[in-house]
Amino acid sequence: MHDVARVAGVSIKTVSRVVNGEPGVRASTRERVDAAIGQLRFLRNDGASQLRSGRADTIGLIVEDLANPFYSVLAAAVERVTRRHGHLLMTGSGEGLSEQEQSLAAAFLSRRAAGLLVVPTESDHAWLTQEATAGTPLVFLDRPAAGIVADTFLTDNEGGVRSGVEHLAAHGHRHIAFLGDDPAFWTAARRLDGFHTATTALGLRCDRVAMGPHDPAGLVSVLRAWTQGDDPITAILTGNNIVTVAALHAMRAADVRLGLVGFDDFELADLLEPSVTVIAQDPASMGEQAAHMLFQRLAGDTTPPRTVIQATRLVVRESGRLR
């Protein structure tokens, strides 16, 4: 740990906090520590020897789609923690299908996974109660699971949207539209709620709403319609990374200039013209904390299940301005 602290240029205490998944460490610091750990081929001795000896247990992770950057960053963080604890990670994409999620969970458990991390579908999850009662730790991420009480890690969706609406209002936007994802998704519905609450609190209209799934031509028509007439919109707030990209394409195709705040940061947001202001989540931190919680449960933590709500961060760039 001395070497890791030296390479990362942080204190040993900070290294300890990162390794133990404690809160209050900045994402950039955590990344430096993780990079130092990689460089030094640091593996917690028990973890490395468990992996080598073949005594490694497994953990199962089910996300919606491993190819979506939000989930792949989350999965990479979970795998890193799992490996450090001498466990292997099994992963699967549930693709939003309850049957597929159940098949994967049953298969992981039949292979004696020591615990499950699940980004749950919108269905009832009482089918996992027996497993949880038998002592298998379950942790839910990104969305809560209906029908079962378990550790859950969520983003502050309403608060995130509120920060975006307030930012747009502060730049003089009085008529803001919301482009969300399919409201069958729990996160999409929460962000829509957040939009209604925040616009109402500020006395703004909130009658321009389109929820997904979106097709490109449809979005272009919607934006054209909303930017014409007596009371055109001057800005949009988008509900996730995929909708933001779709909206950027549609604004280009419709040749309309609108203020924009997007939910989720994305890699080239700062190189677009104008650069895109976003409500950033931290999927790496969510995955890391959730995995740490699961290993705490495996280590015998029997405190009541908790729900952790992670704040978003408004990354202010240029696109929120009145154009």
Add this chain to the structure above:
Amino acid sequence: MHDVARVAGVSIKTVSRVVNGEPGVRASTRERVDAAIGQLRFLRNDGASQLRSGRADTIGLIVEDLANPFYSVLAAAVERVTRRHGHLLMTGSGEGLSEQEQSLAAAFLSRRAAGLLVVPTESDHAWLTQEATAGTPLVFLDRPAAGIVADTFLTDNEGGVRSGVEHLAAHGHRHIAFLGDDPAFWTAARRLDGFHTATTALGLRCDRVAMGPHDPAGLVSVLRAWTQGDDPITAILTGNNIVTVAALHAMRAADVRLGLVGFDDFELADLLEPSVTVIAQDPASMGEQAAHMLFQRLAGDTTPPRTVIQATRLVVRESGRLR
């Protein structure tokens, strides 16, 4: 399969080719079929029943970094094929460390993985010979493994770079620089070779080369130096998605305008000003084909190991022009 064909708007024969991983199906068609399969909750009966019955075997996948979009798209494709065959996928990030790669492989095999898919580190892989001789299928992706003969799926790195150089030359660029990744990576070295071969064949200078790892300030200085003096460069070719993004930031910071072709496509390449011309790989297809090959081996295919080299595709946008 009738329903899948109907929903995807393709023939039953095409569905069959996609499901069986046969070549000659366009990526867009494959995606439509995959989406239809998802919609219809279609699972090959044997695969679904294996998953449900708890008789599911596992496959191990080791990549460099699950959070890198190239590998996450590849991993998602592998997982989809694995699931359809009634197997579960264990995944791990080797992070470029041979020791970590060996720990993960040993742990997967000790959990009786039926086969391994590996994006290999640059070290000797003779340590896997015994396992291969014992009949465990091994498939390597993205890079070949030294010290062992096994099925291998690669991209045509030299050909890809050549198409980029020729595109820049056709737009009048006579002095092109190459920004590559760390030449310790096999793919980075192949792309550098491709750059030397292609520029020499066209009678162009190839003395402006910088290989990674790159730091932001260093890149800015390099670009400033190369764009001054008697014979400034007018374009750069970048060696992968990460270097392309770094180069875009550095050009912005150095306030230099250069032609650009990047290796690897990326999501917002078409929305930048100018939009970025790229040499696109197809990681989903690579993952899918490699996984299919592994299941063919598990089904008893004992033909000699083969190396499959996948062509790249030059996606022409605006950034190749002389500025």
